[in-house]
Amino acid sequence: MQELVPLALGQFRRTVNGDLVFLGTNGKKYKSTISCEDKTVIATDRLDVGGIVDVSCIQRLWQRCEGNRVTLDRLPAAGSVHVIDEHHSPLYVAHIEGREITIDSDQPCFVSYRPLLTMRIVRYVLKTDEWGVKTGWQMELEEV
DSSP, rough: EEEEEOSSEEEEETTTTOEEEEEOOOOOOOOEEEEESSSSSSOOOOTTTEEEEEEOSSEEEEEEEEEEEEOOSSSOTTOOOEETTTTEEEEEEEETTTTTTEEEEOEEEEEOOOEEEEEEEEEEEEEEEEETTTEEEEEEEEEE
């Protein structure tokens, strides 16, 4: 299971009139929690808190596209790009190069993809249920 949450790159504050304002920068970074239960655990010999890993997310992101070209917010995981029109019919992807996508249509559409994120390990936990013969793990990460 993966949870992908946008990070607030700043803080919320109230003005003297009580209005809520955001004091931060534009842009978007993500934090993620990945958890798993299985009969085996992950190899932790090369996992260090603070270490940097590339995460091919299972959570999909969506972007609206006007025209036949779009630049994705993040690099897509291999084979994960799908495009649909406003009626949910699939459209043909003519070319993918990095974050640049060319679609074989000029009609408005939506591009869906699984992002490939470079993230730093914030924390990980290993779990074992001895009687249930199950093991599991959970990892918390933040995009660099």
